[in-house]
Amino acid sequence: MIKQIILAFFGSVFLVVLFNIDRKKLLWAGLCGSLGWIVYLLVFEYTSSATMSSFAGSFVVGLYSEFMAKRFKTPASEFSIPGIFPLVPGLTAFNAVKYLVEKNNAEALAAVMQTISVGGAIGFGIMLSTTTVRFMLKIFSSNKLSD
Numbered sequence: 001m002i003k004q005i006i007l008a009f010f011g012s013v014f015l016v017v018l019f020n021i022d023r024k025k026l027l028w029a030g031l032c033g034s035l036g037w038i039v040y041l042l043v044f045e046y047t048s049s050a051t052m053s054s055f056a057g058s059f060v061v062g063l064y065s066e067f068m069a070k071r072f073k074t075p076a077s078e079f080s081i082p083g084i085f086p087l088v089p090g091l092t093a094f095n096a097v098k099y100l101v102e103k104n105n106a107e108a109l110a111a112v113m114q115t116i117s118v119g120g121a122i123g124f125g126i127m128l129s130t131t132t133v134r135f136m137l138k139i140f141s142s143n144k145l146s147d
Helices: 002-018 023-047 050-072 077-087 090-101 105-146
Strands: none
Touching: 002 023, 002 077, 023 050, 023 077, 050 077, 050 105, 077 105, 090 105
16 A cells, blocks of 8 residues: 555656656645545545545545645646546556457446546546635635625
8 A cells, every 4th residue: 555655656746747847846746646546545445436536536636736726826737637647547448448459348338437437536526626625715715804
């Protein structure tokens, strides 16, 4: 488990280098990927569902990204894109294509559906976390104005 978390960290860090994101955010983006993967592993242990685990991991990545974006005064995507990288179902998508080439239609359909559901869960988790943070910030800023 520790090895997976370390690999998630480096997977996110290497993406920061690849996309030429500010090096000051290297450690923070790596932490984002690790945090998302920790949540993924914890939820997967209890639910055995890659879709639910990916949703929970991406939700946490989105929350972390929004708060770090406020702290560094930078777009949240500088943290969320490297942060979700470990959650992307690359192997499942590869297996779907492999099964299609092998004409194993039942396995291909299952892998395609798994890939789509995990991808949708990642997108929904990021969207929901971003919306939640912005909604909460609006509520808190309007309460400060009314005081």
